[in-house]
Amino acid sequence: MIKVIIxxxxxxxxxxxxxxKCSKKELKQKYLQAKALTTHIKDLANVFSRLHNFEQIPYDSEIQIDFVIDTDTDRIYSPSY
Structure with a gap:
């Protein structure tokens, strides 16, 4: 299975x-679905993970990620390296 890191x-x-792995469009749909079920934005990652079978991994600034979900602006983008 091909994985994505968000x-x-x-x-x-x-x-x-x-x-x-999912497209940016699919990720946006998943994000909006999880956000609708979240009462506090800090719980979004937990709700998203349970809802869409994602797993949290230890934060490491050296890992190259595929997408960023900015919960302050609701923007989803691919970082450039």
Whole structure:
């Protein structure tokens, strides 16, 4: 299975998630679905993980990630390295 690494970046926390590879459009849908079920934005990574079978991995700034979800602006983008 091809994996994707996503950084959930917000004012309160930064979390890395890994799961089945998806497109940016699919990720946006998953994010909006998880956000709708989240009462506090700091819980988004946990809700997203349970809902979409993703797994949290230890944060490491050296890991190259595929997408960033900015919870402050609701923006999803691919970082450039």
């Amino acid at each position: 950084e959930v970046d917000g004012y309160l926390n930064q979390v890395l998630l890994t799961g089945r």
